[in-house]
Amino acid sequence: MAEQGSKQVGVGIIGAGKMGRIHAFNLAKGIPNARLVAVADVVEDSARKLAAEFGVANVFTDYLRLVENREVQAVVISTPTLQKPQIVKFATEVGKHIFCEKPIATTFHDAEQVVKSAQKSPAKFQVGYQRRFDPLHVKVKETIESGEVGSLVLVRSNTRDPLPNQAQWPDLKNSGGIFLDTCTPDYDVVRWFCGSEVNRVEAEGSPRSQPDQHTVITNLSLANGVVAQVDASRMASYGYDVRVEVLGTKGGIFTSPEAAKDIRVLKGSQEGVATYSGYPDRFKDAYRLEMESFVDCILKDADTRTTALDGKAAVEIAAAARKSMQEGKAINLPL
Ligand SMILES: NC(=O)c1ccc[n+]([C@@H]2O[C@H](COP(=O)([O-])OP(=O)(O)OC[C@H]3O[C@@H](n4cnc5c(N)ncnc54)[C@H](O)[C@@H]3O)[C@@H](O)[C@H]2O)c1
Structure with a gap:
């Protein structure tokens, strides 16, 4: 397993895109116990630019070389999802700690392989479900646990992305589609709450006839009798919108205070409406807190808060949701 002697954990980033840059910033500037020591991207220019921005000397186009680098104790995998299982497999074989962006795989079968790889290695594995570190979501979870709203009856969670232009529409093969790419963080929140x-x-989804949908709804039943609903859309003209609602026998919890009083109509052109433009600003603190926690788990030999099994559970729900939409019937789990 990777050395844990030094006080700083040497971390390498694989995938120097949008999420890679967020994690690079936090590792280089926001987490004293971490040191960003290497960057890899199949596009050399992307790797070089990110490395130059944070003064990193080790730059690779082949992730195998980054994983083998002696300065690298832990890797952050922020490549498209299709590539993650093979990178996890190699990194666990070499004994490096892994922070893997969500979701861990594009299929349930591959998610099971990721869990197998992670369980074979004594190194840490954390999946990037940062909502478990988001101060607002943590407050909801603590309020549920305090008993203030009684026993849980219903959980709702949504992720609505701003209308993308054609160039930004996620590629189905690499991302796995909307149930997997967009809904798995909500599925994780439901399991966690x-x-x-x-x-x-x-x-259900629209348009059902297309390989991927712009808007979907998932109804979920949980083993403890709670029911939940997740919706996701790429058509939110008013901005990035992540919210949860919890109904308990003694009350409800709403992450948007206005929602409890009145309806509110938001439009794209409206001025003075405070909405988020995307995940980088909505989850700015959560991204730093999840990475800080990952590094602490390595240094203190503690269990990570979002495990490979959590990653697999979310992929399994997404696979069942797609099957349900396609076959027009409810799907029982486990698959
Ligand atoms: N946690 C969150 O809130 C959140 C938000 C957005 C995206 N994500 C996840 O982060 C991951 C990356 O998303 P993104 O938006 O940064 O994508 P991106 O397209 O901006 O970046 C991906 C990068 O990986 C590189 N890459 C591809 N294959 C590679 C390989 N084999 N080795 C090294 N580099 C490789 C690409 O060249 C690209 O630069 C996705 O899995 C996505 O689901 C998570």
Whole structure:
């Protein structure tokens, strides 16, 4: 396993795109116990630019060389999802700690392989479900646990992305589609809030006839009797919108205070409406906190908060949701 002697963990980033840059910034500027020591990207220019921005000397186009580098104790995998399982496999074989962006794989079968790889290695594995570190989501979870709203009855979670232009539309093969790419963080929130596993999934999407959908709804039943609903869309003209609602026997929790009082109409052109432009500003603190926690787990030999099994559970729900939409019937879990 990777050395843990020094006080700083040497981290290498594989995939120097949008998320790679967010993690590079936090590792280089926001986490004293970490040191960004290497960057790899198949596009050399992308790797070079990110490395230059943070003064990193080790630049690679082949991730194998980054993983083998002696200065690298932990890797952050922020490549498209299709590439993740093979990178996880190699990094675990070499004994490096892994922070893997969500979702861990594009298929349930590959997610099971990721779990196998992670379980074979004594090194740490954390999946990037940063909502478990987001101060607002953490407050909801703590309020649920305090018993203030009684026993849970219903959980709702949504992710609505701003209308993308054609060039930004996620590639289906690399991303796995909207259920996997957009909804898995909500599925993870549902499992986390409920403290229970999903045992039945029913989903609908539009347009159903296309390989990928712009808007989907998933109804979920959990083993403890709670029901949940997740919706996702790439058509939110008013900005990036992530919200949760929790209904308990003694009250409800709403992450948007206005929602409890009145309806509010938001439009793209409206001025003075404080919405987020995207995940980088909505989850700025959560991205730093999840990486800080990953580095602390390595230094203190503690368990990570979002495990490979959490990663697999979310992929399994997404696979069931797509199957449900395609076959027009509810799907029971486990698959
Ligand atoms: N946690 C979140 O909130 C969040 C938000 C957005 C994206 N993501 C996830 O982060 C991951 C990356 O997304 P992104 O938006 O940064 O994508 P991106 O396209 O901006 O970046 C991906 C980078 O990986 C590189 N790459 C591809 N294959 C590679 C390989 N084999 N080795 C090294 N580099 C390789 C590409 O050249 C590209 O630069 C995705 O899995 C996505 O689901 C997470």
